[in-house]
Amino acid sequence: MTVFQLLMLGASAFFAYKIFEHIQTLQNPEEQIDDSNQNETKSAEAFSPFDPETLVEKADVAFEEKDFQRALALLSEADAKDQQNSEILFKIGYILQQTNDNDEALKYYKQALEVDKDNEFIHNSIASIYRANGEFISAKMHFHASIDIDDSNAITYYNFGNLLVDMKHLQEAKDMYEKALEINPDFSEAKEELEKL
The missing domain is CATH 1.25.40.10 (Tetratricopeptide repeat domain)
Incomplete structure (x- = not known):
């Protein structure tokens, strides 16, 4: 193999690994939420290339389809990329409330209220x-x-x-x-x- 082919193979393996990491976050939203609470310094680069607005739009679609786990995963990723965004925090709280996790929902609502008191x-x-x-x-x-x-x-x-x-x-x-x-x-x-x- 040429050096160029080896470089391409390495780049392909890297991107395949990043896609695998992202799929794991979508399949395990509870772990991702726990993870984000314990390690707030986690780099946003470990997530998908989507910007927070796109993630929120995708989460809204997932919510309308009643896919609450996917919506939570997308919103958690958006929160990691755009922390202290009251809209994202509110939406996470709202979905948690719909799934009867009122205690966790209240935490997110209170965080949202700290950002947007009015x-x-x-x-x-x-x-x-x-x-x-x-x-x-x-x-x-x-x-x-x-x-x-x-x-x-x-x-x-x-x-x-x-x-x-x-x-x-x-x-x-x-x-x-x-x-x-x-x-x-x-x-x-x-x-x-x-x-x-």
Whole structure:
């Protein structure tokens, strides 16, 4: 073999190995998440050549296809390449919440909130986890923060109403459902909950 052929063979082996490494990260998203938490200095070069925006787009497609593991793997890779991006952190938290890993989801939501304190959706998501965990005061605090940021989101008032029902504050819950319907008169879920009170 010529020197050129040996160089080409070596380059081919290197790229084959890099592709193998990337496939491994897609097949084991839990290990990748654990890995990224333990070794935050891991070089982004160990991942695919895609930029964070492309990875997020691919993750969105995987999420729509209900392939949560692949979506998490792609978002984890995007997070390694673009750390402290609130959108990426929020999306990781949201997928973890959909898979009922609320504790891990809450960690990502809190990281996202540190980066973007004025994001009503992050406050809403944190409030929903606190509500599910029975931490009503914390949930209430985050619903108030969400309303302070945007007082025209009917879903926030609806979710806040649900929390207030759990807390047995029925008149306040009615007020929240009515506010949701004032913003969106076609909000059928809010109508149903209001009729129950």
